[in-house]
Amino acid sequence: MYSQIRNILIACIILVALGGIFQTATADPEANKALMRRVLEEAYNQGNLDVIDEAMAADYTWPMDNPQVRSSEEFKQHVAEVRTNFPDIHAIVEDQIAEGDKVVTRWTIVLTPQVTMTGILISIIADGKIAGDWENYDELGLMQQLGAIPPTRETYTWGDPSSVTGDPGDPETNKAIVQRSADEIWNTGNLAIVDEIYGAEFLNHDPTAPDVRDLESYKQFIVGALAAFPDFHVTAEDVVAEGDKVAVRWTATGTQEGELPGIPATGRQVTWTGIDIHRIADGKIVEIWWSKDMLGMIQQLTAPEWPIAGAWISIVPIPGLGDIIGEWTVSPQDPNGTNFTSVMRPGKPEATVFGSFPDADHQSDHIGQTMKTGLNTYESTMVGYGTKKAELPGMLPEIVYISVIYGKVQLIDENTMQGQGTHAFFAPSADADGDGLPDEGQEPIACFPYTITAKRVQLMPPCVPPPPEPEGE
Numbered sequence: 094m095y096s097q098i099r100n101i102l103i104a105c106i107i108l109v110a111l112g113g114i115f116q117t118a119t120a121d122p123e124a125n126k127a128l129m130r131r132v133l134e135e136a137y138n139q140g141n142l143d144v145i146d147e148a149m150a151a152d153y154t155w156p157m158d159n160p161q162v163r164s165s166e167e168f169k170q171h172v173a174e175v176r177t178n179f180p181d182i183h184a185i186v187e188d189q190i191a192e193g194d195k196v197v198t199r200w201t202i203v204l205t206p207q208v209t210m211t212g213i214l215i216s217i218i219a220d221g222k223i224a225g226d227w228e229n230y231d232e233l234g235l236m237q238q239l240g241a242i243p244p245t246r247e248t249y250t251w252g253d254p255s256s257v258t259g260d261p262g263d264p265e266t267n268k269a270i271v272q273r274s275a276d277e278i279w280n281t282g283n284l285a286i287v288d289e290i291y292g293a294e295f296l297n298h299d300p301t302a303p304d305v306r307d308l309e310s311y312k313q314f315i316v317g318a319l320a321a322f323p324d325f326h327v328t329a330e331d332v333v334a335e336g337d338k339v340a341v342r343w344t345a346t347g348t349q350e351g352e353l354p355g356i357p358a359t360g361r362q363v364t365w366t367g368i369d370i371h372r373i374a375d376g377k378i379v380e381i382w383w384s385k386d387m388l389g390m391i392q393q394l395t396a397p398e399w400p401i402a403g404a405w406i407s408i409v410p411i412p413g414l415g416d417i418i419g420e421w422t423v424s425p426q427d428p429n430g431t432n433f434t435s436v437m438r439p440g441k442p443e444a445t446v447f448g449s450f451p452d453a454d455h456q457s458d459h460i461g462q463t464m465k466t467g468l469n470t471y472e473s474t475m476v477g478y479g480t481k482k483a484e485l486p487g488m489l490p491e492i493v494y495i496s497v498i499y500g501k502v503q504l505i506d507e508n509t510m511q512g513q514g515t516h517a518f519f520a521p522s523a524d525a526d527g528d529g530l531p532d533e534g535q536e537p538i539a540c541f542p543y544t545i546t547a548k549r550v551q552l553m554p555p556c557v558p559p560p561p562e563p564e565g566e
Contacts (some may be wrong), residue, residue, distance in 0.1 A: 108450075114421050122335070124216065129196060130186055134287030134437030137184045140176050142169050154225035157217070158366075160356035167174055179204045183414050188250060188370065190335040192264070194218045197333050197340040198408060199370055199382055201251065208238045209249050211300050213368040213384040215331060215342055218482035227331070229368045231300045245354075248303050251382060255296040261337030267373045268332055274371075274378065282319050287312055292379040299383040302327045321358075322347030339371045349394055356394050365390040393468045399507040401463070401471055402433065405548040414447060421547060423463055433463040437498065444479050444520065446494075449539065453493040461498075470506040473514075476530060494538065495519040495531055500545060508549040516541045 132148050135141035149165040150248050162168050176182060183203045190197040196216045203209050206231040212230030216223055237244040262270075274290050277283050288310070294310040305314045319325055325347040333340045348362045367385030371447040405421040418440035426432040461475030475498045480490040500514030523535035531537075 100229050116392070121195070125191050125196050126189045129189070129198060129216075133184050133186060133208065137175070137182060142172055145169050148225050149223035150219065153223055154337050155228070156224045157227050157313050172390075177540055181205060183426070184446065188338075190338050190340050192333045192335055195331075195333045197368075197370065199251075199384075208235070210235045210238075211249065211251055211384065213340070213370065213382065215333060215340065215368060218490065227368070229366060229384040229386055230382065232271050232386070233391070234300055235527055236388065240287045244538065246300075249300050251298045251300065252303075252306075254298075255294065255372070256379045257292060257296075257379045259379070260376070262373050262376060264334035264336070264339070266376075267337065267339045269369075270376065270378065271332070271341060271371050271374060275329060275341075277326050278315065279319075279325065284312060287315075290378055292374060292377040295377075296378065296530070297383075298378045298381065299384065299385075301383070301387045304397050321349055321351040321353050323350050324348050328513050335349055337373045339373065340368060341371070342366075342368045353394070356391070361394055361468060363390055363393040365393075396468060397507075398468060399504045400430070400509070401465075401504060404550040405510070405547040406550060407437070407545050408546050409543050411447075411543075417441070417443075426462075431465040432470075433465075434472050435459075435461050435463045435475055437477075446479070449518075450479055450493050452481045454482060455480045455490065456496075459496065459498055466501075471504075473500045474498070479518075495521065495524060495529075497531065497537070500543075502547070508551065510547045511545065513542065513544045516543055 128148060132144050135144045145168060148435070149168060151164045151165055152163065153168055154160045155162040155168065162171060181204070185201045185203070186198055187201055194217060196218070198216065199211075199213045201209060201211050210231055212228060214228035216226045218224065231249065234246070234249040236242040236526075237246075238249060240312070248316050261267075261543055270290060277286055278290065291308055291311070293308060295311060297307070297311050297314075298307050299305055302314065306310055311379040325345065327343050327345045328341050329341050331342040342449075344364060344366050346362065346364045349356070349359050349360055352511065365386045367382065367383065372380040374397050382499050402423050402425050405423065407419040407421045409417040409419070411417060420438045420440060424434045424437045425432055439456060440471045442456040444453040445451050446453070456479050457477045459475035459477035461473060463473040466472050477496040477498075478492050479494045479496060481493050482490055495518070497517045497519065498514065499517070500512050502510045502512030504510045517537035517540045519531040519535060523531040523537075525532050
């Protein structure tokens with residue numbers, strides 16, 4: 094059931110729907126907000142998909158870090174599927190912040206009378222169109238409400254806002270206050286300054302932690318988080334401020350050395366992301382709205398871990414040309430399972446790269462290094478060469494191009510992996526120092542994106558040869 098629900102989320106997720114549309118077609122912040130509301134009402138709540146053409150770039154991307162939608166047309170299809178699956182959908186803009194070419198939107202979506210979800214997104218505007226979105230939403234809460242995961246809470250909403258008022262300050266000063274909270278409290282564990290940065294009537298809005306509401310419970314929340322992840326570190330990836338509010342898109346890392354509710358210490362290093370909005374009054378943070386990938390963090394801590402070492406058959410589809418099949422061997426270099434040697438051999442070598450290098454008549458294997466970057470996730474770089482026979486007998490072949498394959502892959506199960514990357518080709522002149530690798534700063538002749546699926550080669554039963562023909566017949 095979980096996989097079915099998750100497929101619905103990927104195929105028609107409301108968040109995609111909400112995502113890109115929340116941008117505006119002009120650089121005027123207020124006009125951006127107004128257009129976002131219009132698009133939300135017409136596209137999602139009313140089903141007018143034509144408005145998407147007015148607001149979104151043809152190459153719109155959602156989400157920016159791991160694209161599942163790569164065009165406005167694909168986005169239209171998602172919105173249509175959302176409305177088909179949830180005809181009573183109603184999206185509500187709770188708050189917005191605009192600065193420069195960015196608009197931050199905090200939203201609530203009511204899918205059915207029994208299912209509500211929350212999220213925050215940061216939309217990017219380029220040339221008067223929505224170029225793409227960063228987004229975080231309460232996927233854990235959605236899964237719980239849909240019955241895929243046992244529920245752990247009773248509420249899945251933001252809760253009522255604080256009534257505390259005060260001097261709103263200015264955006265740059267407010268940014269510094271929020272950054273200080275990250276640097277001095279979360280990244281160093283200095284709880285002595287919490288009262289300097291947070292107001293006495295601080296109110297926390299975190300649908301994933303509904304019991305953490307006031308300043309004292311928030312302090313205990315910080316203590317518990319840092320006990321579970323002693324090396325916790327948060328990095329601000331983007332900051333957007335307007336008036337008394339500051340939105341931060343962040344990435345957190347940590348190694349779980351302490352217990353979390355329902356999860357004993359695993360010793361695993363995990364990475365998760367989030368977007369939050371802080372409200373400032375009289376120089377202190379009085380309110381925060383959170384949207385973070387708790388489901389992703391839990392999955393990293395509880396998912397089984399599979400080995401990548403072994404022999405794999407990889408398939409890279411090339412539009413209009415067919416599939417490139419390769420033999421990929423991954424061998425461990427250290428006992429910790431973090432560093433590997435990789436060898437990729439094409440099943441059908443194409444030295445000319447489909448005619449791009451007509452002088453080449455041989456394509457070498459690609460060799461390189463694969464590094465573990467997280468639970469069941471790996472990053473690889475491999476180098477190979479296209480060569481041609483020397484014109485004079487006895488001379489060594491001449492290098493026509495240097496081929497560099499870069500990729501990121503994730504093990505889906507013990508015997509399957511998926512990923513994406515780029516395949517770059519460099520001229521021999523890019524290797525001026527003669528070490529066989531492109532020199533730093535050299536631009537490739539060509540660079541192509543690709544996707545890859547690989548299956549582990551397992552022990553298979555031998556074929557049974559037919560019995561020999563009887564003699565004399």
